Amino acid sequence: MEQQTRLRHLAEVEPDQAAVLLALLEVLDWLGCAGGPWRQRLLATWPPASIDSPEALVERLGTVPSGSEQPLAEQLSRLSRRSGRLRSQGEAVLAAARQRFATGWRIARWPDQWTVRPGCPRLVLLWGRHRGPPVPFWTAVFNSRKGKIPDSAAPWLGALRSLLADPLFTPGGWATSSGTLSYDLVASHARATGVPLLLVETDSRAASAPAVPSPGPVGTEHEPILVTCHLGGPACTRPTRMVCRDRMLAALSDRQVALEIRARGNLAQVLAEAQEQTPRPFWIFDSPTETAAAGGNRWLRARFPGANRLIVDPGPADPTADRDPVAAPSEPAGVATAKGLPGDYLYHYTRACPGHWPGQKVQNYHLDLIFNRSDCAHGAFDTLCRILQEERLRAGSRMVRGETAVICWSAHPYAELERFRRWRPGLVRWTVEPWGLAVRKGILRRLGAKPAIYLPPELFSRLRPADRYRYQRHEPPGCIWKQEREWRLAGDLDLTQLQPLEAFVMVPDAVAARELIRRVDCRFPVVAATGEP
Numbered sequence: 001m002e003q004q005t006r007l008r009h010l011a012e013v014e015p016d017q018a019a020v021l022l023a024l025l026e027v028l029d030w031l032g033c034a035g036g037p038w039r040q041r042l043l044a045t046w047p048p049a050s051i052d053s054p055e056a057l058v059e060r061l062g063t064v065p066s067g068s069e070q071p072l073a074e075q076l077s078r079l080s081r082r083s084g085r086l087r088s089q090g091e092a093v094l095a096a097a098r099q100r101f102a103t104g105w106r107i108a109r110w111p112d113q114w115t116v117r118p119g120c121p122r123l124v125l126l127w128g129r130h131r132g133p134p135v136p137f138w139t140a141v142f143n144s145r146k147g148k149i150p151d152s153a154a155p156w157l158g159a160l161r162s163l164l165a166d167p168l169f170t171p172g173g174w175a176t177s178s179g180t181l182s183y184d185l186v187a188s189h190a191r192a193t194g195v196p197l198l199l200v201e202t203d204s205r206a207a208s209a210p211a212v213p214s215p216g217p218v219g220t221e222h223e224p225i226l227v228t229c230h231l232g233g234p235a236c237t238r239p240t241r242m243v244c245r246d247r248m249l250a251a252l253s254d255r256q257v258a259l260e261i262r263a264r265g266n267l268a269q270v271l272a273e274a275q276e277q278t279p280r281p282f283w284i285f286d287s288p289t290e291t292a293a294a295g296g297n298r299w300l301r302a303r304f305p306g307a308n309r310l311i312v313d314p315g316p317a318d319p320t321a322d323r324d325p326v327a328a329p330s331e332p333a334g335v336a337t338a339k340g341l342p343g344d345y346l347y348h349y350t351r352a353c354p355g356h357w358p359g360q361k362v363q364n365y366h367l368d369l370i371f372n373r374s375d376c377a378h379g380a381f382d383t384l385c386r387i388l389q390e391e392r393l394r395a396g397s398r399m400v401r402g403e404t405a406v407i408c409w410s411a412h413p414y415a416e417l418e419r420f421r422r423w424r425p426g427l428v429r430w431t432v433e434p435w436g437l438a439v440r441k442g443i444l445r446r447l448g449a450k451p452a453i454y455l456p457p458e459l460f461s462r463l464r465p466a467d468r469y470r471y472q473r474h475e476p477p478g479c480i481w482k483q484e485r486e487w488r489l490a491g492d493l494d495l496t497q498l499q500p501l502e503a504f505v506m507v508p509d510a511v512a513a514r515e516l517i518r519r520v521d522c523r524f525p526v527v528a529a530t531g532e533p
Contacts, residue, residue: 010108018107035233044122121229128225135196138175140253143182144262148354152377156259159312175253188366197224200249202241250274257283263295282307346409349432350383380433388520393493404469411485434508452486
């Protein structure tokens with residue numbers, strides 16, 4: 001391979017030996033043998049020999065390498081009982097291995113000095129050939145795990161936006177992985193902009209061959225290069241895979257950037273080991289608020305005083321910022337404040353949406369965050385804006401028993417919000433937030449809305465099937481939801497069915513009302529919990 005030989009530390013196995021190892025992988029899958037470190041040790045210690053027939057395959061597998069563990073011998077003893085079947089099906093197994101090799105799968109080895117920890121992968125599968133000019137360097141961005149709902153103004157995200165646009169890094173390619181927002185953002189940006197991409201994976205998601213991850217579109221100039229230590233069979237435990245992923249990425253990258261590294265965490269140690277083993281250009285983000293989430297940055301700076309300091313840039317401007325704001329009065333709607341509202345409404349309080357919107361492509365969500373578009377944070381306010389833009393309140397079933405998608409409403413007046421909402425530590429959120437949509441109760445009744453039914457779980461089966469979407473678990477004192485006075489409506493609500501004065505939009509204050517009117521062409525009155533500007 002032209003480009004893969006440039007990957008730091010990796011040495012590609014000769015084609016003949018790679019074909020043998022791919023054949024052995026197919027047989028191990030066929031036998032249902034273990035995966036993870038066991039399979040790594042097996043293939044790394046098996047001496048090369050040609051396999052050109054089913055008989056040679058059976059004979060090859062019948063030879064246990066010297067020094068092998070007892071579980072290896074036990075698993076391979078199945079061959080003595082199944083050798084006849086393997087002889088008859090061996091040609092198909094070999095054909096599958098040849099096909100995998102022909103479509104671009106190859107095998108490479110790590111040097112012995114890299115695999116110093118127990119369970120470290122010895123071999124990796126490679127896929128993809130970069131078809132453009134040689135990549136001068138690979139840059140990897142490291143960031144400790146963040147929450148499911150990112151703050152669009154978070155310093156680390158601003159630093160990443162600046163980094164991805166920095167001409168210092170654009171001549172090279174990006175080395176990244178998946179499974180954390182930071183890794184996914186880098187991968188999506190590389191795919192969207194056509195920058196060379198190196199992906200490191202450790203499990204069997206999206207397999208395009210037995211237990212092998214799909215690397216993406218084939219044959220394009222910017223086809224990604226995939227490196228995976230998963231050789232089939234059951235994967236290692238998640239904690240083991242996460243450490244291996246970070247170690248492989250650190251070993252393969254030519255340049256490294258640390259955004260916010262948690263103190264005394266695995267990632268800080270991985271970066272330190274990589275720099276000490278093979279020093280390379282290193283940037284450490286100067287976070288303006290170095291809390292515990294970035295305590296590892298201070299430790300790394302002290303350990304590597306020659307590292308470059310990454311200063312945050314504000315990042316791309318919000319593309320909606322040039323719209324003329326629509327002035328809103330201090331009492332922003334037809335009703336003075338929430339305290340003056342009549343009581344014949346039901347209230348739907350919006351929540352943040354972790355990850356992409358329903359129906360939105362994941363890559364588009366990542367690009368919204370990278371380019372800091374107006375609703376990229378997917379907070380409760382962004383959810384409300386999206387509902388008004390689509391003119392549809394979408395039902396969901398994630399928090400409801402059964403498969404019926406519903407919209408949840410509360411009979412509590414908006415003015416009572418602070419009295420009835422509660423912090424739920426298990427869900428890491430408030431039960432409701434001060435954003436939402438209110439619709440007249442009579443209209444929702446005609447559309448089929450009904451009060452929730454609060455019962456202990458053992459009584460759920462007594463409900464009529466038609467009423468089960470109304471069930472809400474109630475087991476006092478540990479589980480009490482009655483204070484929300486919930487109603488449920490099955491299915492979506494088309495807001496175009498409503499007249500402008502049959503509903504209103506709820507926001508916490510007049511400042512929020514102005515921002516909502518700036519973002520959305522809203523035909524319903526906008527009501528603030530308080531009238532202060």
